Structure formats: C-alpha cells, structure tokens
Amino acid sequence: MKSIKELKIGYIGFGNMAGAIAGGLINAGIKAENMYAVSGHVDKLVEKCKSMGGINPLEDHRELAAVSDVVFVAVKPNKIKDVVTPLAEVLKDDPEKIVISIAWGYNFDRYFDEGILKEGTHLLCTCPNTPVSINKGIFVAENRHSLTEEGLKTVKELLSYLGRVIFIDTKLMGASGTVCGCGPAFADLFIEAMADAAVMYGIPRKTAYEMVSAMIEGNAALQLSSGKHPGEMKDEVCSPGGSTIRGVAALEEQGLRAAVIAAIKAVQEK
Missing domain, CATH: 3.40.50.720 (NAD(P)-binding Rossmann-like Domain)
Structure with missing residues (x-):
C-alpha cells in the first residue's frame, strides 16, 4: 500500500x-x-x-x-x-x-x-x-x-x-450516527441560544458567539482529556448556594435533558 x-x-x-x-x-x-x-x-x-x-x-x-x-x-x-x-x-x-x-x-x-x-x-x-x-x-x-x-x-x-x-458494533451504528452526525445541529442550537442570552444582557453578537463556542470547545476538550464523568465536572462548577447551580436547576425545570433525548429519539424513530 x-x-x-x-x-x-x-x-x-x-x-x-x-x-x-x-x-x-x-x-x-x-x-x-x-x-x-x-x-x-x-x-x-x-x-x-x-x-x-x-x-x-x-x-x-x-x-x-x-x-x-x-x-x-x-x-x-x-x-x-x-x-x-x-x-x-x-x-x-x-x-x-x-x-x-x-x-x-x-x-x-x-x-x-x-x-x-x-x-x-x-x-x-x-x-x-x-x-x-x-x-x-x-x-x-x-x-x-x-x-x-x-x-x-x-x-x-x-x-x-x-x-x-x-x-x-453494527447494531449501534444508527444511534451513533445520530449522535455524531445530527448532534452538531443540536449543539449549534445551544450555542445560538446561549449567545442570544448574552446579547440580551448587552454582549455584542459576534463576541457572544466567540465566547460560547470557545467555552464549549474548551469544556469538551477537558472532558476528553480528563475522562471525567460530565456530572462530576458539573458538580465542580456548582458551589453550594451559588449562581451556577441556580442556572442548572432552571435548565432542569425547563426539561433540557428530556428535550435532548427526545431529539435523538425523533431521528432514530423517523
């Protein structure tokens, strides 16, 4: 070869x-x-x-x-x-x-x-x-x-x-393809939503996209490098009675996890 x-x-x-x-x-x-x-x-x-x-x-x-x-x-x-x-x-x-x-x-x-x-x-x-x-x-x-x-x-x-x-394995190719192939579009929605919130509080649109995308890139790289469970990484950022845990609670109340799982399910059952 x-x-x-x-x-x-x-x-x-x-x-x-x-x-x-x-x-x-x-x-x-x-x-x-x-x-x-x-x-x-x-x-x-x-x-x-x-x-x-x-x-x-x-x-x-x-x-x-x-x-x-x-x-x-x-x-x-x-x-x-x-x-x-x-x-x-x-x-x-x-x-x-x-x-x-x-x-x-x-x-x-x-x-x-x-x-x-x-x-x-x-x-x-x-x-x-x-x-x-x-x-x-x-x-x-x-x-x-x-x-x-x-x-x-x-x-x-x-x-x-x-x-x-x-x-x-072959039986997992469909779900894996959905997560990796469709996932970027779902991640883009999250980036856009986070940036919209940043703009709402006065951060310029271009700067907001840069901030959010760099944050996601860095956090993903940290998880891959450390091998830590995402839940453990989340806990490390959430101080008792602090700001971050309030945001996490709000995401849970709005059904973030359920919405993400439903998106994968929708593609798989199409």
Whole structure:
C-alpha cells in the first residue's frame, strides 16, 4: 500500500460532507491534485474542485473508481444502487483498493446482501460529521468490514487526519450516527441560544458567539482529556448556594435533558 500522502482519493458524490472530508485532508497536507470527484452537477463540480485547490473533476464514475486507491461513496442513500452497482467490478478488481461508505443507513451487510458490491471488495462503512473539515471531526466506523490488516491500518491513519475514529458494533451504528452526525445541529442550537442570552444582557453578537463556542470547545476538550464523568465536572462548577447551580436547576425545570433525548429519539424513530 502507498503512503498516505501518495494515495489517490476519489469521491463518488461531492456534496457538503464529501467536500468537508476533502477540505480536512487538504488541511492535513494531502495534495488536491491527488483527489478526484464526480457529481451529478458537472458545472458546480468543476467550480467547487477549482476553489478547493485543484481537485480533479471527472464525469465518468468508472474512471474515478479505476484511478482511485481509496473511494468515498458519498451519494444520497436513494441513489446508492443506481450509482454504485455498475462500478462493482472495478471496485473489486484491485486487491488494494479501499471503499469507504459515508451513506446513511447502509451498513456492511446491506451492500453485499443487495448485490451492490461484489464479495471480495474491501469495504468499511462509516458516519462522519462536518467538523472533519477542520480536522476536529468524528468518524464512527462499523466494526464489521472486509479490509485487510494493512488496509485497516491505512484507513485508520487516513481518517485520523480528520479527527477521532471510533469503531462500534453494527447494531449501534444508527444511534451513533445520530449522535455524531445530527448532534452538531443540536449543539449549534445551544450555542445560538446561549449567545442570544448574552446579547440580551448587552454582549455584542459576534463576541457572544466567540465566547460560547470557545467555552464549549474548551469544556469538551477537558472532558476528553480528563475522562471525567460530565456530572462530576458539573458538580465542580456548582458551589453550594451559588449562581451556577441556580442556572442548572432552571435548565432542569425547563426539561433540557428530556428535550435532548427526545431529539435523538425523533431521528432514530423517523
């Protein structure tokens, strides 16, 4: 297998998430000229590839599948069969070629049970989130895969450039994808609400966003670094009879925890 910086990386579908992955990899030092992309909207694709430093736009899906060492399947789930099935032979031919799916709802078994990919294809199914664009994202990856030992090592190294890689059982992929993939939107709502409150008390809007986002970033980093239970960290900030515990009580009265759990449930039961 080639070194990470020498890999030819292709994107079947080049929407927001594929663009975020490409951007993160470019930030990490992988050359745009070593990347290839196909999309249904050729004019927009050409413009986007150019704006990202010279990613190669292609019109032929088979050409992309053939030239790439790592192929990200990033089309909408309802187009997987039509787009990927005709490429099955090409994706299987090279014993070192790796396919990484980021399509919601498609796990390892589904690709083969539905005849979309051929047995022997080296496949890993994942669910990333948008902060991969600044190398601070998460790739939730399915434990079940068909990568070789060397291929798995390559994928782990490649995806680690984009953030944290977490492997998980197939049955937990759906909930994990909801937490990590939809979670940023829920967090954005919290950031906006906190900033609204800050603005209400006179803090300029731009400053409020900076304060809140930096606070969340730092607190999340502290939890990851320390490994402490979030409840313990909360207790450390809440002095008896103090201001913070009053705010915590107000959040509990308004049902913050129940609202967050309900949001995850709504996505899972959709």
